[in-house]
Amino acid sequence: MTCEGPGHRLVNVLITTLDLQKEPLEFRQEIAEGAIDYAPDTRQVGVLPVTGRADLIVEHRGPQEQVEDIRLRAEYRGQFEVLCARCVEPVAVPLTGEFDLLFRPENADAEAGERAITEDETEIGYYGKSGLELEDVVREQVLLSLPGRTLCTPDCKGLCAHCGQNLNVMQCGCAGSAGLKDPRWSALQGLALKQ
Numbered sequence: 001m002t003c004e005g006p007g008h009r010l011v012n013v014l015i016t017t018l019d020l021q022k023e024p025l026e027f028r029q030e031i032a033e034g035a036i037d038y039a040p041d042t043r044q045v046g047v048l049p050v051t052g053r054a055d056l057i058v059e060h061r062g063p064q065e066q067v068e069d070i071r072l073r074a075e076y077r078g079q080f081e082v083l084c085a086r087c088v089e090p091v092a093v094p095l096t097g098e099f100d101l102l103f104r105p106e107n108a109d110a111e112a113g114e115r116a117i118t119e120d121e122t123e124i125g126y127y128g129k130s131g132l133e134l135e136d137v138v139r140e141q142v143l144l145s146l147p148g149r150t151l152c153t154p155d156c157k158g159l160c161a162h163c164g165q166n167l168n169v170m171q172c173g174c175a176g177s178a179g180l181k182d183p184r185w186s187a188l189q190g191l192a193l194k195q
């Protein structure tokens with residue numbers, strides 16, 4: 001586990017079962033702006049404080065077989081910016097979330113591939129050989145928590161399909177939009193008809 005103070009960028013928190021065998025991990029991490037690449041239209045604004053705890057859960061699957069799971073519980077509260085689905089201007093989205101998830105080793109369920117996944121197992125994720133990266137989990141949880149479609153205002157006029165003008169800021173002169181109502185355009189259209 002690496003934990004460094006603010007100012008250090010791109011520092012990832014790696015949770016390993018080896019660490020958890022000694023004791024549960026309590027963390028209070030500040031994820032720097034830009035440290036996580038969320039999605040092309042989503043960005044974190046300022047630091048994202050994430051507070052939580054990781055525990056080792058040992059599953060006894062048989063007399064010889066033990067599976068070491070990581071239970072990760074955390075909460076976060078931060079500011080995000082998402083692009084408006086119509087005019088692609090950034091929209092501020094405050095986000096608060098919490099999660100309680102279970103992660104199994106990558107290969108734990110490989111042979112049980114046919115095993116039906118029950119309802120309460122849908123929340124199960126997997127961790128790789130090196131461990132579980134807190135940032136990966138936070139990224140996924142943030143993306144799941146964001147609304148599917150964000151608009152800057154409910155009646156955002158969007159962009160003109162012809163010239164790309166943001167119609168919330170200014171009307172453009174393109175025919176097909178409000179351009180038809182523009183007298184200059186009516187005049188030009190009149191000319192075109194006469195030719």
Ligand SMILES: [Zn+2]
Nearest residue numbers: 084087152156
């Ligand atoms: Zn908009």
Ligand SMILES: [Zn+2]
Nearest residue numbers: 160163172174
């Ligand atoms: Zn236009």
